Amino acid sequence: MTNLLDTGIRNARNVDRYIFGQGAIGELADIINLRRNTQKDQVVFLIDEYFEVCPSIVDQLPFEANDQLYYVSTQDEPTTFSVDKLTDEVMSNGDGDVCAIVGMGGGSVLDTAKALSNLLTNGGCASDYQGWDLVKVPGVFKIGIPTISGTGAEATRTCVMTNKESGLKLGMNSDHTVFDQLILDPGLTVTVPRTQYFFSGMDAWIHCIEALSGSYRNPVGDAFSTQAIDLCRDVFGDGNMRSDRNRAKLMVASYLGGCAIATSYVGVVHPFSAGLSVVLGLHHCEANCIAMMAMESFYPKEYREFIKFVEMNEINIRSGVCEGLSDSQFNTLFQSTIVHEKPLTNALGDEFRTVLTESRVRELFERM
């Protein structure tokens, strides 16, 4: 169990550039045009399928005749299979002339854009790069445009994909995975349904409360987490979480939460949430909230604040999601949770397995 928590010295990689503001999406054309040249002039747009029926948004995007446009389904979160399939499609539809990738959507779309960018220049398939620092060369220039706030995918050095063969939910953790450019336009989150808005926003809050409760701490991560939490508190304790002002604040909280991840670890919630995603296919942000409902013993103060947010914003968190699962499924849930050694060590210490026995883990899942 040594070296699971390192010294706190790690070279954090920032997103190169970000534009923030209502209407910032209007800057996309200029940014893209700086990338187009006579050798490489094709842009790949990955857009959340949600926007396929939103001409007001899509019509203002700067498509050129040679560009590729994909509406990305977010029914399921990215898998190594879905990423490989998309990469093949992009390569067969393009002619190696891709100068930029635009990912516009939630965490799934942003992560897909990051993975595609790496694969187009590194070759191979997605599972080759699941892990730490396996990506060899920079990807294609990539622009992230979040349309929902909370995951922090816009700021992180990973792109989470489920590998259905290995059962592992793991990203390409690499400096090369970080976006070259972000466009943070709170105007784009105006149509997010309220429940989804809450679930995603809580992702930022949850990973920051996990980080601040852990034993692996440093003043940079703490500062980003503290500020993200304060902003979330403003947003979800306000009574009108989706006001213009609060949507702007939540977009900042998401970005800062992503920056916090770079220098900190999550705790108990995310491993349980990952279990729910792997076994039951639940989406990450909803799974976090479902897991949080069983976390009172680990995070008592934060649990109470979470309940306050849920009640104040009249959110219905599904319960009984593990009802009727077989012993074998519970065992898979256990394995998919306990595999996350770094965050669990961060939260519970080296001996986390003595706390999180199989029966205790099952009992917690049964409460969800």
Next chain:
Amino acid sequence: MTNLLDTGIRNARNVDRYIFGQGAIGELADIINLRRNTQKDQVVFLIDEYFEVCPSIVDQLPFEANDQLYYVSTQDEPTTFSVDKLTDEVMSNGDGDVCAIVGMGGGSVLDTAKALSNLLTNGGCASDYQGWDLVKVPGVFKIGIPTISGTGAEATRTCVMTNKESGLKLGMNSDHTVFDQLILDPGLTVTVPRTQYFFSGMDAWIHCIEALSGSYRNPVGDAFSTQAIDLCRDVFGDGNMRSDRNRAKLMVASYLGGCAIATSYVGVVHPFSAGLSVVLGLHHCEANCIAMMAMESFYPKEYREFIKFVEMNEINIRSGVCEGLSDSQFNTLFQSTIVHEKPLTNALGDEFRTVLTESRVRELFERM
């Protein structure tokens, strides 16, 4: 006066990478070695002269035989002349083989490193690039290692230089001015004298309170400023501002304060401080504190907090610095203050000249 305050949409450029932590300086060798190659293997070290007599620090730096080492005097803040002179020296001592510049020191040394980096690849002289976005091509790879916290120079896109011919104190505001790598090691600030520690730390606090009091605001800048202020409050309201924990916090506050500057403007304090620097040659951070003592009418709440910090940490702020100046000198002070239209508009609106008349400005300087 139009367009002085823009729309809030600007493409902010982050520092590429940062390492934070006690002992992080030990990572410098690895970072430099990644840059050295057979064509270009020379590193230029610019080190605050303060460390010339600190073998414990300097001896651990990874010098190679071909490298250039300069101890930078911080008696005076950088001028276009001092930067040009250094650039000539580096070019005549080197053979165009510089692969990296290391700037280790306070704001003056960091700014000098940034300016040198730009000049080595862009040619010309420093004054050619004083202004906005005049630097054409990326500079030499540059590493910033702050040894005192507060100015935010480690995070900003400028490098302030006084041009003694034009009287203008203005930097090379450019994305190319941003550091490629930071090493943020709180161990390096352990020897900073307490008064200087206070003055520099207050620079972060002051530019953040100015930003939050201005009319040009956005949620990203606000978040960075708020967190930097909270950290400063922890540090300077603690009774032991230089404890290990507080030095680490102040280093984070400085970095976040620098990030805040990227998306916000300062207010009334900095223009007055700039006047003091240009006319009396006072260093920026001390000049800020001297100016702050006359700012009660503009920032009443913040003024009271500042006085509390001063008293709690038993700092002596010089007074009477403008005593005995001639009318002509007061006029120069006025001109050097009022020229800063953007921050003054941010603080006082388009009509700031009706508030800051020459007699009012003189009266304020006379109080300092």
